[in-house]
Amino acid sequence: MIRLEQVSKVYKTSTRPALENVSVQVDKGEFVFLIGASGSGKSTFLRLLLREEVPSKGRVYVANFDLTRMARRRVPRLRQSIGCVFQDFRLLANKTVAENVAFALEVIGKPRHTIRKVVPEVLELVGLEGKAGRMPHELSGGEQQRVAIARAFVNRPLMLLADEPTGNLDPDTSQDIMLLLERINRTGTTVLMATHDHSIVDSMRRRVVELDLGRVVRDDARGVYGVGR
């Protein structure tokens, strides 16, 4: 599903590589935590998968796409197969919950009857039935993140990338969001989540890939955040 082969990334304005000789493979249906200190390269890793950045060296494959050789016009197709969730939710403030989710389908040209059918289904999946008409500011942080997850998942992407999705949430709400991401993972969707949240990583015992100064220093099948940290 995801393959990085000896990938290095050096930003133009930076002296040290953001990623250095990184090789990681993630299979379909896996749930993987990407951890590491601030500046270790987690966001760069995710941006390479979305082709928001290109590697300085090495190759990146996502689904059946070879991102290294991909023509610019094919990038939208790649991004349709990847759902994204962020720490700051990134909802459209002037649209309702249902409109936020529907918008993700409108921009890729889905027919109206499909949108009418699948939006309530996905809102039910994330536990927001009954809140379809609310505005984002009328929701709690956890509910806003559920909307963001619904929007990321409504097109049934092959993969969900989550960058610190619990970073703005209290521990109980974070656990609820993790249960939701687990449920989405059980549908066969590959989930890759960058996080600093020790307790979540420790309680889930999933695969952990750790970056340190741009290098992979650990790849454990059922890892914890780290001993003594």
Ligand SMILES: Nc1ncnc2c1ncn2[C@@H]1O[C@H](COP(=O)(O)OP(=O)(O)OP(=O)(O)O)[C@@H](O)[C@H]1O
């Ligand atoms: N657009 C950019 N231009 C120049 N340098 C960058 C750019 N983006 C990231 N970097 C540098 O690359 C390194 C890795 O950054 P990255 O954002 O990938 O780390 P991170 O692990 O996601 O950090 P955080 O947890 O703080 O989000 C850092 O040294 C950062 O300063």
